[in-house]
Amino acid sequence: MRICELRQKEVINICTCRSIGCIGDVDIDCKTGCILAIIVPGPGKICSFLGRETEYVIPWCCIRQIGDDIVLVEIDEEKFYKKCE
Template identity: 30%
Template sequence: MTLRELSEKDVIQIQTGEKLGRIDDVIFDEGNAALQSVVLRGRSHFFGLMGYDEDLVIPWHSIKKIGVDAIMTDVETDPVRPGSRRRCQ
């Protein structure tokens, strides 16, 4: 599967059914060339003029299933503050 194919799927939180967004980037561990995390860019407010939500960084081990249309994760999300990245456990 390519990054382009991954980025076309919605990322869904399993417990709540919340749509978290789509994958915009990945983080690799250079030492062993393994996929470490995926990054979902923060949502823009009023076309970006009012800022953006934080990026969401989801560890690869939190991805539970990659389906035809969606990616399921059990990551816990919490309220965000604009401007930086938040890492999930």
């Protein structure tokens, strides 16, 4: 799977059965090439330069299933909801 394909998928939290958005970016370990986390923009603006201040940084280990259209994650949303760096 390519990152561009991953970015088209909607992320659903199985703890709340709620959509938290679509993948906006990924965090990759440059030494190993492994994906560390997916990043889902928080509610609000489309890009940080347009004013988005928050995002969900979801560790790869919290992903439970990747389907054709969605990614199922198991997270406590408050724990992974962060201010953009």
